[in-house]
Amino acid sequence: MVQRAIFKYSSSSAIAHLIQTLRSISSNAFAFAMAPILLDHLPSLTSPLGIALIVSACFALFYLIESFILTVPYPPSVPLVGEPEGALRFSLRTRVAYYTNCEALLREAYTKYVKKGKLVVVPGFGFRKEVIIPQSAMK
Structure with a gap:
């Protein structure tokens, strides 16, 4: 059906010839034939x-x-340090703060969450995330 529509509505015989040529070439051979052209650019x-x-x-x-x-997924109810309530990922500001002032970020995590017995997620090196678990939750 589609092939007939293409041939019916295209007036150029060059397009029809191109379609027939592409059908005759296997997809792998076509990909290898196109690779040198793409690599030249x-x-x-x-x-x-x-x-x-x-x-x-x-x-x-x-x-x-x-x-x-x-x-590794963590529960969405666990708060992220330095982010508003309900945030699902760290902002660029918090990630930069991890590299420039990690001590303040960890101090905030301790005073706001760990001291009160709550889990908290802090950014880690690269794309990692670290979960800080309070000692009361480990028993």
């Missing part, structure tokens, strides 16, 4: 742009692996 891997592309791709891959494979 990428920058050299030793150029600054190529290095930036590799670093960006590695960072994106690391983020996806960390987010979807290695992340």
Whole structure:
């Protein structure tokens, strides 16, 4: 049905010939035939742009692996230190505060939550999150 509609409404025989050619080539062979064309448009891997592309791709891959494979879920009722009530993720401000003033962030977690016997989540190195459990909850 779709094939007839394409041929019926396209007046160019070049499009019809292209569609027939693409059907005759297997999908794997087509992908390998297109690879050199796509690689010609990428920058050299030793150029600054190529290095930036590799670093960006590695960072994106690391983020996806960390987010979807290695992340351990925690209950949404557990508060996040430095964030408003009900927040599901840390803001950039809190993540930067972890690197620049970690002591103040941990002190806030202790005084607001742990001292009162509540669990709290603090940001960790990279994309990690650390759960601080009060001693009273461990018994």
